[in-house]
Amino acid sequence: MSRxxxxxxxxxxxxxxxxxxxxxxxxxxxxxxxxYIGSGTRLKHLIYKHGKDIFNMEILEFxxxxxxxxLRESEIVTSDLILEEKCMNLKPGGYGGFNNDTxxxxxxxxxxxxxxxxxxxxxxxxxxYSDKLSKSGKKRHQEGNLKNFTFDWTGRKHSEESxxxxxxxxxxxxxxxxxxxxxxxxxxxxxxxxxxxxxxxxTFLNEGWVKGRIINK
Numbered sequence: 001m002s003r004x005x006x007x008x009x010x011x012x013x014x015x016x017x018x019x020x021x022x023x024x025x026x027x028x029x030x031x032x033x034x035x036y037i038g039s040g041t042r043l044k045h046l047i048y049k050h051g052k053d054i055f056n057m058e059i060l061e062f063x064x065x066x067x068x069x070x071l072r073e074s075e076i077v078t079s080d081l082i083l084e085e086k087c088m089n090l091k092p093g094g095y096g097g098f099n100n101d102t103x104x105x106x107x108x109x110x111x112x113x114x115x116x117x118x119x120x121x122x123x124x125x126x127x128x129y130s131d132k133l134s135k136s137g138k139k140r141h142q143e144g145n146l147k148n149f150t151f152d153w154t155g156r157k158h159s160e161e162s163x164x165x166x167x168x169x170x171x172x173x174x175x176x177x178x179x180x181x182x183x184x185x186x187x188x189x190x191x192x193x194x195x196x197x198x199x200x201x202x203t204f205l206n207e208g209w210v211k212g213r214i215i216n217k
Contacts, residue, residue, distance in 0.1 A: 016046065023042070042088045184196065
């Protein structure tokens with residue numbers, strides 16, 4: 001049965017009873033007791049880790065169809081709402097519940113353009129949004145929902161093509177201006193080593209420094 005044929009369409013609010021953090025979304029179903037409590041990114045991580053018992057889901061209002069549902073969600077989950085500290089929504093509403101991949105792409109592009117335009121023109125919005133993402137990432141890390149990634153290279157080997165590319169890259173950064181030591185020289189005075197720019201060498205020579213460095217053993 002397609003979504004257009006679902007019996008119920010509603011806006012819901014799911015709240016973490018421990019701290020008051022909330023997520024607002026939309027849902028279409030034939031069964032009001034289907035157990036659905038939301039699908040936001042942070043919300044899903046919390047559900048996966050802690051289960052559903054720490055959440056309270058309430059229906060805010062019913063809508064007659066899916067189109068009206070999307071419109072209403074866009075009116076409730078605004079750019080300003082997602083900036084609220086306790087709000088777990090990460091993007092404006094009205095773009096969830098895709099009919100197919102093409103529909104998802106179009107909706108995502110529309111949401112992305114709207115968000116990008118405001119990020120470009122509204123300095124305060126850009127700062128608040130960036131701060132929220134930063135706080136969200138820290139919370140997910142504290143909750144154990146972000147894991148450090150370590151790649152195990154044991155038993156693996158670079159292909160000949162990869163070795164060639166790495167060699168070419170290394171040559172570029174180790175020769176001439178690509179080398180971090182380019183244009184510098186070591187000098188010494190009274191058992192003290194110092195690295196300077198070659199252009200400044202004459203000045204230091206006049207002060208009693210000499211070229212080279214002392215290697216302490």
